[in-house]
Amino acid sequence: MGNLIVPGQGVLFMKVGTHARESLEDIIERKTREIEESSFALWGYGGSTCHPQTMVQPFARDYHRQGGRIYLVMEPMESKHFAEPVRADELSVDGIKWEPIPKPINVKGSRYALVIQNLRKEEFDLPLDRTEVALGNSMGAPGGKYINGRVDKACLRILDEHHGPDRRVHIGLVADIVEPFAVYVRNKID
Amino acid sequence: MAELDLKSAINAISDVIENRPRSLREFDQIYMKAGDMVMQSEFVARWSDGKRLSFIGDGDAISVCVAYLKKRGIINYGPSQITVFDFDERIVSAVKRFADREALENLGSELYNCLDVFAGPNDFDCFYTNPPWGASNDGESVKVFMQRGMEATSYRGEGMVVIADDPDLTWPKRVLAKVQQFGIENGFFVQKMMPWLHSYHLDDAPDLRSCNLIFKAVSDEVKIFDSSAIDAKDRLENFYGKENAPRVRYVREKKTLGYGKAHDDEYSLELLES
Numbered sequence A: 001m002g003n004l005i006v007p008g009q010g011v012l013f014m015k016v017g018t019h020a021r022e023s024l025e026d027i028i029e030r031k032t033r034e035i036e037e038s039s040f041a042l043w044g045y046g047g048s049t050c051h052p053q054t055m056v057q058p059f060a061r062d063y064h065r066q067g068g069r070i071y072l073v074m075e076p077m078e079s080k081h082f083a084e085p086v087r088a089d090e091l092s093v094d095g096i097k098w099e100p101i102p103k104p105i106n107v108k109g110s111r112y113a114l115v116i117q118n119l120r121k122e123e124f125d126l127p128l129d130r131t132e133v134a135l136g137n138s139m140g141a142p143g144g145k146y147i148n149g150r151v152d153k154a155c156l157r158i159l160d161e162h163h164g165p166d167r168r169v170h171i172g173l174v175a176d177i178v179e180p181f182a183v184y185v186r187n188k189i190d
Numbered sequence B: 001m002a003e004l005d006l007k008s009a010i011n012a013i014s015d016v017i018e019n020r021p022r023s024l025r026e027f028d029q030i031y032m033k034a035g036d037m038v039m040q041s042e043f044v045a046r047w048s049d050g051k052r053l054s055f056i057g058d059g060d061a062i063s064v065c066v067a068y069l070k071k072r073g074i075i076n077y078g079p080s081q082i083t084v085f086d087f088d089e090r091i092v093s094a095v096k097r098f099a100d101r102e103a104l105e106n107l108g109s110e111l112y113n114c115l116d117v118f119a120g121p122n123d124f125d126c127f128y129t130n131p132p133w134g135a136s137n138d139g140e141s142v143k144v145f146m147q148r149g150m151e152a153t154s155y156r157g158e159g160m161v162v163i164a165d166d167p168d169l170t171w172p173k174r175v176l177a178k179v180q181q182f183g184i185e186n187g188f189f190v191q192k193m194m195p196w197l198h199s200y201h202l203d204d205a206p207d208l209r210s211c212n213l214i215f216k217a218v219s220d221e222v223k224i225f226d227s228s229a230i231d232a233k234d235r236l237e238n239f240y241g242k243e244n245a246p247r248v249r250y251v252r253e254k255k256t257l258g259y260g261k262a263h264d265d266e267y268s269l270e271l272l273e274s
């Protein structure tokens, strides 16, 4: 199903690590339980290519104001790395006001998290050369060139046509990004 | 330049880097890489030799490098006086701490938010700024920092503005054009542009570089002006990136014992069996 690939649509692309210990199905099941209990789940991530406040929130708000939304689209890959198993216990939308993360929700080993619903398995190709970076310091950079060894996540907008060779990545996991879109998370400070 | 003892210079810059607080990305603190700091500091010292130099924001700590390279005798030129204005108390204290420790008498720092009235002094000969680069506001944030720099020199000096430069992206070109126009409107001209020069610890744009854009006042007469606070919505709404207007007056430092040491909550000790 490739119906997200329409000109103008915004997507947040990242990779998702699967381990021998937890398959894609396990992840979906665990997160779906959190969504059922709390109406949303948090999807932890790091790095600052998709900073919650300067990137994801303004990007998502643009679509939200027009009655749309952005989607999290993920390319599954085998990973040998396990996240530090420290559960974050507070979240903040603006980095100033902090509140406890509801008990059923687990987010581990990261500083930022996306607020998601409707996590699902969906398989399609994302044509990176038909996207561009939507905002921030790399605004306007072609997605196919931008996503490389050093950069593995991006806020992308789908374009009308290809620029350059037709580089594709295979998406296997999709979620809706819902208000407040992205948050900071941390361990409680006493 | 040819005589710069690179090993001593890099080791000196390394001392400065050790002393820098960790960067806060939310306020566009994005530190320049070490190799570029060496070259940039040497260049800034040469450019401002014998002059009074102000820094409008300086997370990179080029100010400290400039003073320290001279103090260590690695270069024998540099500004006569350096003052750093920054809204992050951690940066202001880091400058003071380093100046104290190394007895850099001509280096000082003041807590200042560039949206507030600039209370002076206004008798600097030159200013240096590496501002938020203004991708989402057509360089408006650059202009704010630059304005304070020009005020610090009473509009009669020289200024070095360090902003994004990229051969492929469109927004840096738009910002460069706007910033040059702003300089001209304020009685300056572009004396020199050194393109595509410095790299940063910038993981959302690892290949993005900055340039040195050097301005000089057309007239060397002191201009009489009133510094006023900046509160116009259109100048502020995308200040730190799209829809990220400033909300913070100062970043305050939490005083801790053992500055610069690893935090206690980063580790625990597992003892040798005795």
Ligand SMILES: C[S@@+](CC[C@H](N)C(=O)[O-])C[C@H]1O[C@@H](n2cnc3c(N)ncnc32)[C@H](O)[C@@H]1O
Pocket (backbone or CB within 6 Å): B023, B027, B028, B029, B030, B031, B032, B056, B057, B058, B059, B060, B061, B085, B086, B087, B088, B091, B112, B113, B114, B115, B130, B131, B132, B246
């Ligand atoms: C905006 S950053 C630009 C990137 C630069 N490479 C750096 O990290 O220093 C430069 C400095 O401006 C300071 N700064 C940010 N907002 C400021 C404000 N409103 N007033 C004064 N200084 C500010 C930051 O603390 C930082 O030290």
